[in-house]
Amino acid sequence: MKKRLWLLSVLLTVVGWHSSFGWENGNDEHRNKKFTVVLDAGHGGHDPGKVANGVKEKDIALDLVLLVGKELEKHPDIKVVYTRKTDKFVNLYVRGKIANEAEADLFVSIHCNAHHSNAYGSETYVLGLHANRQNFEVAKAENEVIYLEENHEANYAGYDINSPESIIGLTIMQEEFLGQSIRLAKLLQENFSVKLKRKNRGVKQAGFIVLHQTFMPSVLIETGFITNKNEKNYLSSKKGKTEVSDNIAEAIIRYKKDLAVNTAIDNFQDVSNEGETAAAAGVTFKVQIAAGGNKIETKRYNFRGLEPISMEQEGSVYRYLYGNTTEYEEAKSLQRQAKAKGYKSAYIVAYRNGQRISVEEALRL
Ligand SMILES: [Zn+2]
Structure with a gap:
């Protein structure tokens, strides 16, 4: 560390x-x-x-x-x-x-x-x-x-x-x-x-x-x-x-x-995670592509053709997420796809048994 x-x-x-x-x-x-x-x-x-x-x-x-x-x-x-x-x-x-x-x-x-x-x-x-x-x-x-x-x-x-x-x-x-x-x-x-x-x-x-x-x-x-x-x-x-x-x-x-x-910090976290895999049961990854105060139907036409899209609500903020996978490598590929569609700041998020955890913690597990 x-x-x-x-x-x-x-x-x-x-x-x-x-x-x-x-x-x-x-x-x-x-x-x-x-x-x-x-x-x-x-x-x-x-x-x-x-x-x-x-x-x-x-x-x-x-x-x-x-x-x-x-x-x-x-x-x-x-x-x-x-x-x-x-x-x-x-x-x-x-x-x-x-x-x-x-x-x-x-x-x-x-x-x-x-x-x-x-x-x-x-x-x-x-x-x-x-x-x-x-x-x-x-x-x-x-x-x-x-x-x-x-x-x-x-x-x-x-x-x-x-x-x-x-x-x-x-x-x-x-x-x-x-x-x-x-x-x-x-x-x-x-x-x-x-x-x-x-x-x-x-x-x-x-x-x-x-x-x-x-x-x-x-x-x-x-x-x-x-x-x-x-x-x-x-x-x-x-x-x-x-x-x-x-x-x-x-x-x-x-x-x-x-x-x-800020990008240097992001890249550093990316590099330090390279080569590790998340195989532990209960850990999943999604790609967050957008967030904001508007509730939008999770239809592919609202998200430049990407699917599946899921939505999470926290207070008055709605988060929109693309994909769902247990493999970190696949999550990276989903992130690349989202970026190619124009969601330039798309990033990977992790869950354990449905609860949000940090990607770093997910990879440790
Ligand atoms: Zn003017």
Whole structure:
């Protein structure tokens, strides 16, 4: 055990060097892949976004995105992909498609807010149920752009932006990334409030269509209110744009570093278990693919064709699990299948006589 701890500490020390080779992605096929960040400037072209006090949201969003990108591109181990680099219109689903095709590690959408009151401050959203009317209104305003798109009836079938319930069936796609999305959102809000001393309106959840389209941790930043004169002046100024973009870039870099450390721990546990088998009676393995507050039918069409799917409830959280086997090796193969289907953070869980135990304990038994 001591030796393991020592090994782990060595591993954590060297992970900083390895992260420059994309090691944080863990699995072999991604070992040489750079950490890819998709930067999404909200609106563009014939969609100006919010317009107030003589400025347009689409212009501020683009300026910020280009500055964030410039900052991130200084890091040779980060690849930046833009959904737009000019003043052009891009459909919401196309933004998601760009991110998915790039197999991005992060999707960051940048916007500005507007309100009839004198509201100010920044807030960062992850996909989820609208917790209240106010969050719903923010998402609705950002979602309205679909009506400027051609063929929106076909591309967003059944989605009614006026209905808070419309998002419920959609949230599961992002739930497996929710933890990571929230982690980045917190780092961003922390930078805005602690380093820039701006009003922290918090990390929030709402049903943004653009976030629903992506299969990776994704956030949407409402950097500030252009309806508020002070914030409009700040976000239009060179100083304001530089400060905000620097802090967005810094949060992304910190997120990437944290991720590298966490993956090192996961990989270490994986390696240390190699070669052992769980033959003991009563021990079974499953692969957890998603968890969240929504109860979803365990049908294969809800889980990208995977079956059997089982569900466990703990308090208000539902966990969704794929497969059921007594062999650890087979569980690893199930995990690979789940990852191939897009459940990138799928992980193995173990049970003894129906009770959850750690995988390490299961393998000891
Ligand atoms: Zn917007």
